[in-house]
Amino acid sequence: MDLGFxxxxxxxxxxxxxxxxxxxxxxxxxxxxxxxxxVVAAGAVACESLxxxxxxxxxxxxxxxxxxxxxxxxxxxxxxxxxxxxxxxMSTIAPAAARDIAARLAERGVxxxxxxxxxxxxxxxxxxxxxxxGGDADAFEIARPAFAAMGKSVNxxxxxxxxxxAKACNQILTGVGVAAVAEALNFAQKSGVDPARVRExxxxxxxxxxxxxxxxxxxxxxxFKPGFKAWMHQKDMRIVMEEAHQLGLALPAAAVTAQMFxxxxxxxxxxxxxxxxxxxxxxxxxxxxx
Amino acid sequence: MDLGFxxxxxxxxxxxxxxxxxxxxxxxxxxxxxxxxxVVAAGAVACESLxxxxxxxxxxxxxxxxxxxxxxxxxxxxxxxxxxxxxxxMSTIAPAAARDIAARLAERGVxxxxxxxxxxxxxxxxxxxxxxxGGDADAFEIARPAFAAMGKSVNxxxxxxxxxxAKACNQILTGVGVAAVAEALNFAQKSGVDPARVRExxxxxxxxxxxxxxxxxxxxxxxFKPGFKAWMHQKDMRIVMEEAHQLGLALPAAAVTAQMFxxxxxxxxxxxxxxxxxxxxxxxxxxxxx
Numbered sequence: 001m002d003l004g005f006x007x008x009x010x011x012x013x014x015x016x017x018x019x020x021x022x023x024x025x026x027x028x029x030x031x032x033x034x035x036x037x038x039v040v041a042a043g044a045v046a047c048e049s050l051x052x053x054x055x056x057x058x059x060x061x062x063x064x065x066x067x068x069x070x071x072x073x074x075x076x077x078x079x080x081x082x083x084x085x086x087x088x089x090m091s092t093i094a095p096a097a098a099r100d101i102a103a104r105l106a107e108r109g110v111x112x113x114x115x116x117x118x119x120x121x122x123x124x125x126x127x128x129x130x131x132x133x134g135g136d137a138d139a140f141e142i143a144r145p146a147f148a149a150m151g152k153s154v155n156x157x158x159x160x161x162x163x164x165x166a167k168a169c170n171q172i173l174t175g176v177g178v179a180a181v182a183e184a185l186n187f188a189q190k191s192g193v194d195p196a197r198v199r200e201x202x203x204x205x206x207x208x209x210x211x212x213x214x215x216x217x218x219x220x221x222x223x224f225k226p227g228f229k230a231w232m233h234q235k236d237m238r239i240v241m242e243e244a245h246q247l248g249l250a251l252p253a254a255a256v257t258a259q260m261f262x263x264x265x266x267x268x269x270x271x272x273x274x275x276x277x278x279x280x281x282x283x284x285x286x287x288x289x290x
Numbered sequence: 291m292d293l294g295f296x297x298x299x300x301x302x303x304x305x306x307x308x309x310x311x312x313x314x315x316x317x318x319x320x321x322x323x324x325x326x327x328x329v330v331a332a333g334a335v336a337c338e339s340l341x342x343x344x345x346x347x348x349x350x351x352x353x354x355x356x357x358x359x360x361x362x363x364x365x366x367x368x369x370x371x372x373x374x375x376x377x378x379x380m381s382t383i384a385p386a387a388a389r390d391i392a393a394r395l396a397e398r399g400v401x402x403x404x405x406x407x408x409x410x411x412x413x414x415x416x417x418x419x420x421x422x423x424g425g426d427a428d429a430f431e432i433a434r435p436a437f438a439a440m441g442k443s444v445n446x447x448x449x450x451x452x453x454x455x456a457k458a459c460n461q462i463l464t465g466v467g468v469a470a471v472a473e474a475l476n477f478a479q480k481s482g483v484d485p486a487r488v489r490e491x492x493x494x495x496x497x498x499x500x501x502x503x504x505x506x507x508x509x510x511x512x513x514f515k516p517g518f519k520a521w522m523h524q525k526d527m528r529i530v531m532e533e534a535h536q537l538g539l540a541l542p543a544a545a546v547t548a549q550m551f552x553x554x555x556x557x558x559x560x561x562x563x564x565x566x567x568x569x570x571x572x573x574x575x576x577x578x579x580x
Contacts, residue, residue, distance in 0.1 A: 204443030
């Protein structure tokens with residue numbers, strides 16, 4: 001398929017490489033020359049403008065930092081778009097922002113999908129991302145083969161914004177999950193019981209989660225390398241809490257977790273993986289020893 | 291093996307039936323005649339006193355409500371115990387209380403294991419409980435074949451009290467997990483997105499947990515029948531928070547979850563399953579509809 005891709009960062013670069021590997025042709029644009037080199041070397045075509053990325057493309061993807069970036073990319077892409085172009089934004093932004101951008105693009109004949117991902121850099125490289133999609137069903141079917149090259153769990157959840165809502169739910173579950181696992185392992189340690197044996201005993205029961213299995217093991221290994229950086233989870237929890245504020249919705253466990261991410265970043269651990277939550281709790285209880 | 295069992299409630303009764311099915315002989319005692327009938331019909335031997343349950347037994351199990359009950363059963367059992375008897379308490383009590391009772395029994399030649407369980411009535415009936423054991427390694431090996439008849443995940447976690455510490459960790463993870471799933475599904479619903487499709491999209495990624503899979507489905511089915519009653523999880527969270535207070539340990543996510551269980555019981559939903567957490571959040575945000 002003829003594709004475009006904007007946003008060649010930690011996530012975007014390996015996603016483009018997987019699209020090329022699956023046989024798609026990919027037109028790319030980046031502000032920095034350096035970001036282009038590795039994907040052009042693998043066969044992507046560098047363009048001079050956002051509009052040029054859209055020319056002749058069936059689907060243009062973006063994977064950037066925040067809502068204003070998405071809006072800017074969307075504007076540029078719309079300039080070069082043929083009628084019916086699908087614009088699939090894979091960034092994590094607020095559901096309301098995604099719906100606004102989609103509505104503006106619709107007036108210009110571009111169909112937008114919000115398609116945020118979960119799984120981190122590891123998942124982007126392996127092509128095993130979870131992709132949560134909101135928007136028109138026909139547009140989703142057009143983009144589906146390309147999504148399949150980047151993710152292993154690809155689901156259309158509902159209309160415009162629904163992908164971002166699902167991502168927000170994902171960040172509630174993973175953020176609160178990391179907090180719970182960190183609290184449990186620190187509780188075991190401070191009670192004089194080996195947290196590794198507690199984790200092992202609990203994996204077979206209702207306490208099982210992928211967070212306990214994967215992130216729990218990394219906590220035991222004291223491997224705080226990202227993965228998924230604490231400041232990024234902090235940003236995502238801010239989106240969740242702002243959305244909850246708009247909806248008049250109480251999220252007690254997510255709220256306290258958002259505060260813990262604030263404390264994590266405030267303690268200088270923002271560049272660590274979000275599992276540095278364990279170090280925060282340890283610092284609040286006399287250190288890592290029992 | 292010659293076994294004794296005290297505490298023939300919702301959990302204890304099916305556990306005794308599984309011991310009998312596995313070919314063990316089981317001596318039982320209960321305050322109420324009615325509690326005895328179903329296990330005696332299946333082959334258990336009714337005794338006149340706690341001391342009589344212990345006579346000739348290699349291991350005596352108990353599964354009762356709270357620490358004072360365990361202490362009382364332990365006293366009675368010690369009266370009839372031959373030297374070296376293993377007393378395996380499967381109730382959920384505070385780690386410190388378990389260690390105290392174990393120390394007093396040790397003076398009378400009885401070896402105590404703390405062996406609380408997870409998996410609820412369903413797990414007790416199916417013989418698929420998670421059993422978390424603290425105490426002497428030799429005593430654990432003696433009791434292991436009997437544990438294997440009641441649970442599928444049986445682990446010795448450490449010395450006396452370690453089983454209760456693991457159970458506390460389990461209740462942190464499952465309690466906070468239920469809160470997080472309830473918050474995420476209510477967030478989706480109030481955002482106008484089908485919570486069933488959100489759950490489906492997230493099951494394939496890092497947000498996967500057995501709580502999202504099982505309890506999440508029951509929330510969608512609005513099946514609030516226990517399972518595991520909210521007031522019981524409230525009780526277990528009280529043990530966790532008291533222990534954290536003793537240890538000088540902050541558990542922010544567990545603390546807010548404990549408060550939500552308080553609110554659940556205070557709202558008259560204590561006899562519902564702990565997943566009634568969803569109804570509590572709905573009541574705080576205008577009801578079950580979007």
